[in-house]
Amino acid sequence: xxxxxxxxxxxxxxxxxxxxxxxxxxxxxxxxxxxxxxxxxxxxxxxxxxxxxxxxxxxxxxxxxxxxxxxxxxxxxxxxxxxxxxxxxxxxxxxxxxxxxxxxxxxxxxxxxxxxxxxxxxxxxxxxxxxxxxxx
Numbered sequence: 001x002x003x004x005x006x007x008x009x010x011x012x013x014x015x016x017x018x019x020x021x022x023x024x025x026x027x028x029x030x031x032x033x034x035x036x037x038x039x040x041x042x043x044x045x046x047x048x049x050x051x052x053x054x055x056x057x058x059x060x061x062x063x064x065x066x067x068x069x070x071x072x073x074x075x076x077x078x079x080x081x082x083x084x085x086x087x088x089x090x091x092x093x094x095x096x097x098x099x100x101x102x103x104x105x106x107x108x109x110x111x112x113x114x115x116x117x118x119x120x121x122x123x124x125x126x127x128x129x130x131x132x133x134x135x136x
Contacts, residue, residue, distance in 0.1 A: 054081070065133040071107030072132035073098070076122040090121045 027033045039047070061078050064070040077087050077098075088095045091114075100106045101118075110118075112126070119126045 054078075062133070068104055070102050071104050072129055073107060073118055074102045075132065076118070076124065076129070080122055087121070091117055 021037050021039060022034050023037045024032045025035050038044075058075070058078050061070060061075050065072055065075045073087075077084070082090075084095050084098050088098045091098060093101075101110065101114075115126045115129060119129045122129065
């Protein structure tokens with residue numbers, strides 16, 4: 001694809017500024033070169049719908065955390081676009097153990113070391129993790 005043919009359809013998503021895209025195209029000299037690109041309309045529509053689904057799911061998980069049905073770990077896992085398998089791998093735990101940590105009663109009894117590990121994974125402080133969803 002020539003550089004002049006790289007799609008530049010404007011993205012209209014709330015996350016558009018978060019996404020950097022690079023495509024390789026053939027320049028005037030016949031060599032491949034990196035070109036920033038906005039994407040093409042079908043791709044951008046799918047991305048917008050995907051981000052809407054992610055945001056909607058995150059709102060549902062947040063409501064469950066605030067209602068005391070789930071621990072903050074579930075929220076931050078979703079916010080980080082992880083699943084239980086990936087989070088378990090990062091935490092050095094079995095998947096079933098991470099799922100148990102979604103229970104507020106289990107979460108409240110986690111060791112300081114385990115809370116620190118989760119906080120590091122989510123790039124937040126232990127205080128933010130422990131107090132998330134309270135009084136908001």
